[in-house]
Amino acid sequence: MMLRTRWKGVMAAALAMGASYSLVHVWVSGVRSPGGVFSSSGQMREELPAVEAYVRAGGPVHLTNPRQYGSTFFFLVEPLLRWTGGEPRALAGGLYALQLLTIGLAALLATLWLRRWAGEVYGEDAARAAWPKVLLVLGLLWVNFSPVYYTLAVKGVESWELCLLSGGCYAALRERRAIAGLCIAAAALTKMLPLFFLFYFLLRDRRLLAASGAWLVLLLAASHLRYGPEMGLGYLPFMLRASMGHTWALTYHENISLKGMIAKAFGSFHVRGDFTVDGKYVVLEGAQLKAALLLGHLVQAAGLVWIAWTLRPWRADRTARRTALAWEWAFVSVMMLVLSPQTAFEYTVLALPAFSLVAAALTLDPVLRRRRSVWLTFGPALLLVANLVPRQCLNWLLQGPIDALLRWSGNGHFNRSEGYQYFGFPLVGLLALIAALWAVRDRCWRPQRTVA
Numbered sequence: 001m002m003l004r005t006r007w008k009g010v011m012a013a014a015l016a017m018g019a020s021y022s023l024v025h026v027w028v029s030g031v032r033s034p035g036g037v038f039s040s041s042g043q044m045r046e047e048l049p050a051v052e053a054y055v056r057a058g059g060p061v062h063l064t065n066p067r068q069y070g071s072t073f074f075f076l077v078e079p080l081l082r083w084t085g086g087e088p089r090a091l092a093g094g095l096y097a098l099q100l101l102t103i104g105l106a107a108l109l110a111t112l113w114l115r116r117w118a119g120e121v122y123g124e125d126a127a128r129a130a131w132p133k134v135l136l137v138l139g140l141l142w143v144n145f146s147p148v149y150y151t152l153a154v155k156g157v158e159s160w161e162l163c164l165l166s167g168g169c170y171a172a173l174r175e176r177r178a179i180a181g182l183c184i185a186a187a188a189l190t191k192m193l194p195l196f197f198l199f200y201f202l203l204r205d206r207r208l209l210a211a212s213g214a215w216l217v218l219l220l221a222a223s224h225l226r227y228g229p230e231m232g233l234g235y236l237p238f239m240l241r242a243s244m245g246h247t248w249a250l251t252y253h254e255n256i257s258l259k260g261m262i263a264k265a266f267g268s269f270h271v272r273g274d275f276t277v278d279g280k281y282v283v284l285e286g287a288q289l290k291a292a293l294l295l296g297h298l299v300q301a302a303g304l305v306w307i308a309w310t311l312r313p314w315r316a317d318r319t320a321r322r323t324a325l326a327w328e329w330a331f332v333s334v335m336m337l338v339l340s341p342q343t344a345f346e347y348t349v350l351a352l353p354a355f356s357l358v359a360a361a362l363t364l365d366p367v368l369r370r371r372r373s374v375w376l377t378f379g380p381a382l383l384l385v386a387n388l389v390p391r392q393c394l395n396w397l398l399q400g401p402i403d404a405l406l407r408w409s410g411n412g413h414f415n416r417s418e419g420y421q422y423f424g425f426p427l428v429g430l431l432a433l434i435a436a437l438w439a440v441r442d443r444c445w446r447p448q449r450t451v452a
Contacts, residue, residue, distance in 0.1 A: 022143045029149035044095070044155045047073065048081075050231075055081050060228020063235075066242045067249075070189035071223030071231055073157060095155040102163040103152075107142050109166035110353055111135070113173050114360050117326040121444065122364050134363045141359050146387035147349045158349040161187045161194055166353060168197075169329045172208065173322055181211025189219055192239050193347070196336040199304065203311045204328065247341040251282045253418060256427045257343035258303070259296035264422065266292040296341075303339045307332070327444040330354035331437050338430055345426055348385050354433055355386060361440045368440055377436035384429025391417060398425065 047069045054061050055078060076098070084090035118127040118134070142148070151158045168183030184201075187194035201209035216236075224232020242248060249255055251263050266289075267282030284292055311328060334354045337343045358378050362368050387394055395402070395416040402419045406412055414422055 018140055022140060025149075026143050029146075029152075048077070050074075051077050051081060052086060054078065054227060055086070059226070061231045062228075063230045063238060067239075068231075069157060069191055070235060070239075071219055071227070072160070072186045072190040074223065074227055074231060076160075092155060096152065099152055099155065099159045102159040103148060106159065106163040106166045106352075107138075109163065109170050110356050111138065113166070113170040113326065114138070114356060116170070116173050117323060117357075117444075118360060118364055121323050121446070127364070130364050134360050137359050137363045138356055141355060141386070141388075142352065144386070144388045145349070145352060145355070146391065147346050147385070148352075150346045151349050154346065156346050157190050158346050160190050162349050162352060164190070165194060165197075165333065165350065169326070169353065172205075172325055172329070175322075177205070177208045177211045180208055181213075182215045184212045185215035185219055188216065189223075189235075192243060193336060193340055193350070196340070197332060199307070200311070200328070200332045203308055204325075243341060249342045249344075251284055252342070253280050253282070253414070253422045254344050255342050256345065256421055256424050256430075257340045258299050258338055258427070259341050260343065261424045261427060262296045262299065263292045300339050303335060307335055324445045326357060327437065327441060330357045331434070334430055334434050334437065338427070338434070343427075345421055348426060348430065351385060351430065351433060354437060355381070357444065358433070358436050358440055361444055365440075365443055368443055371439060373439040374436055377432045377439055381429045381433035381436055384425050385433065386429075395420065 046065060050061050050063065050065065050068055051074055054074075061074075080091065080094045080098070084094055114134070115127065115131065118131070122130075148159070150156075164183045164187035168180045168187070171177075171180035171183060184194060184197050188197075198209060198212060201212060220233050220235060223235070230238065250260055251267055252260070253264070255261075255264070263284060264282050267284040310331070330353050334351050337347055337351060340347070358374070362374065362378070368374055382388055383394070389397075398420065399416060402416050402423065402425075405423050406414055406419050411419070411422065420426075
């Protein structure tokens with residue numbers, strides 16, 4: 001009895017410390033630092049000129065940016081620009097408010113689909129009894145997930161995509177394919193990366209693929225009428241051409257995708273050529289470039305084959321297919337980041353549903369809590385991607401390997417945070433997350449009897 005009382009006291013103290021740290025984290029990283037800041041939003045500044053030109057002079061829009069955000073971005077930012085008059089601080093405030101709204105909605109939608117999944121896998125009674133603990137764990141995860149704060153700081157659109165993908169998963173679990181298709185289409189026309197889900201739908205749900213395709217056509221047609229052909233029906237061909245071969249930012253030092261890591265391994269830093277800016281891009285020429293692209297494309301193809309094998313057709317009742325969908329959605333969202341031509345650290349916001357699924361499964365399922373393989377994979381993923389502790393603490397913890405790698409590679413012009421991304425530590429975390437998903441797979445796919 002005394003031991004149990006002490007254990008409860010330790011847990012209560014740990015929760016109090018976690019809650020206190022979370023409040024400070026939210027204030028410092030989520031309110032004080034990003035609120036109203038616009039000068040640091042370089043990526044957003046690259047995307048706004050086309051919308052600003054349209055607001056100023058009308059259409060049609062002409063694309064000069066090889067990675068121009070799509071019509072969803074235009075539909076949301078155009079009224080914001082008109083309302084603020086383009087004044088930087090007011091515009092930054094509007095974008096910040098939009099991010100807070102989409103992050104809140106994403107958290108709500110993720111909680112809804114996880115609750116539905118938990119009830120079908122572990123039973124309604126068990127899920128209802130354990131749900132307060134699940135909510136506490138998810139709350140601590142979401143409010144301390146560092147990529148969210150990075151996105152807030154640069155006013156990125158990844159929070160919009162996270163909201164739409166979370167909504168798409170919830171709708172798909174409820175078999176509302178029209179809504180799910182709209183979410184995926186709108187996410188893909190924010191930035192192209194969620195278009196990857198069409199490959200998943202091709203393998204698993206052709207009706208959802210058709211719904212997504214229909215919404216893509218409708219949204220592009222609406223954009224065509226308002227913004228012209230380059231932002232309309234010509235947008236996808238333009239972006240798909242830009243997504244092949246030597247893609248934008250392939251050799252950027254912060255690219256943590258598999259293809260990007262291969263390109264960085266073949267290249268070196270020196271000021272020469274079009275793809276070198278202040279020592280941030282590696283230079284690839286001739287045979288090096290061809291070899292890097294060939295190997296990168298082979299790895300991407302192998303990844304697609306592995307996804308197809310993992311999601312190969314299987315017979316099951318409707319409930320089992322729905323529970324499998326939750327795991328598959330999480331798995332595909334992480335593979336999307338790994339196989340993308342270019343993945344920056346803030347893109348890992350899109351892995352939050354996968355982190356949430358594993359965290360919820362561990363909270364609900366005592367069988368999973370006894371598996372070392374889950375903790376040995378999920379722990380590194382939390383450390384290297386979620387960055388639940390401040391980056392300064394993580395840099396201190398990893399200073400030995402990062403400093404050694406910087407000396408060995410002759411890249412002393414990078415600080416530790418830049419070296420952390422250049423050497424692909426977040427990619428290692430994403431691969432660890434895939435391994436964690438694999439470790440919980442058998443308990444997430446079908447209804448279980450053993451629960452917390």
